[in-house]
Amino acid sequence: MPLSPRKRVLLIAVVAFAALAALIWYLSVAYWAQPVTPLPPPTQGAAQEAVTPAASVTPQTGTPAPAAPSPQAQNDSLDPASALASMRPLIPVAGVRAEELRDTFTDSRSEGRVHDSIDIIAPRNTPVVASVDGRVVRLFQSVKGGITLYQIAASDERIVFYYAHLERYADGLTEGHVARRGETIGYVGDTGNATPGNTHLHFQIYRVADPKRFWSGENINPYPLLRNAER
Numbered sequence: 058m059p060l061s062p063r064k065r066v067l068l069i070a071v072v073a074f075a076a077l078a079a080l081i082w083y084l085s086v087a088y089w090a091q092p093v094t095p096l097p098p099p100t101q102g103a104a105q106e107a108v109t110p111a112a113s114v115t116p117q118t119g120t121p122a123p124a125a126p127s128p129q130a131q132n133d134s135l136d137p138a139s140a141l142a143s144m145r146p147l148i149p150v151a152g153v154r155a156e157e158l159r160d161t162f163t164d165s166r167s168e169g170r171v172h173d174s175i176d177i178i179a180p181r182n183t184p185v186v187a188s189v190d191g192r193v194v195r196l197f198q199s200v201k202g203g204i205t206l207y208q209i210a211a212s213d214e215r216i217v218f219y220y221a222h223l224e225r226y227a228d229g230l231t232e233g234h235v236a237r238r239g240e241t242i243g244y245v246g247d248t249g250n251a252t253p254g255n256t257h258l259h260f261q262i263y264r265v266a267d268p269k270r271f272w273s274g275e276n277i278n279p280y281p282l283l284r285n286a287e288r
């Protein structure tokens with residue numbers, strides 16, 4: 058039976074529509090079925106870093122330089138202040154009360170630097186205690202910092218505590234030791250670029266993007282934390 062011109066047009070339209078739909082369906086399936094571009098093996102970079110001895114890298118300054126927050130750090134859900142507050146950091150010098158602390162975080166220092174840390178004044182050989190639970194990652198003697206100690210928080214391996222101008226370390230203290238909050242790790246002194254006789258602890262807290270690069274990060278003011286610390 059011959060179709061009327063009108064029905065023929067309609068039939069062509071239906072067939073064309075079906076063909077178009079089939080084409081779209083095919084393209085979408087074909088697209089999603091394409092293999093995802095393989096990513097470079099994620100272990101490559103990590104493995105290279107892992108075999109690099111950390112000891113080959115030596116912090117050159119007494120005060121870790123401030124660094125811009127990395128994209129990685131910005132992506133983290135728990136902000137550094139909250140992470141730190143949950144550790145309840147102690148005032149790291151025995152016998153010093155919160156009221157005695159001075160906020161020296163924004164003080165200027167030599168070569169246009171900002172202090173980015175707190176100086177806690179105390180007599181020579183006053184015990185310096187671990188502010189939080191954490192591993193001693195480096196015992197290091199630097200020109201500016203003198204006898205220094207780097208500790209990484211046990212509960213957040215991105216937060217580093219730096220203690221400088223020490224008179225000496227606690228007896229038997231070694232790198233790798235996990236110091237408990239309140240444990241004596243050293244003694245107040247005036248080593249490094251501290252004015253002779255101006256015995257104090259230079260105490261710095263910062264957040265690193267990578268725990269393997271523990272000597273530099275984004276500084277966090279210890280003052281508000283320690284101001285509320287209880288012993």
Ligand SMILES: [Zn+2]
Pocket residue numbers: 172174175176258259260
């Ligand atoms: Zn200082």
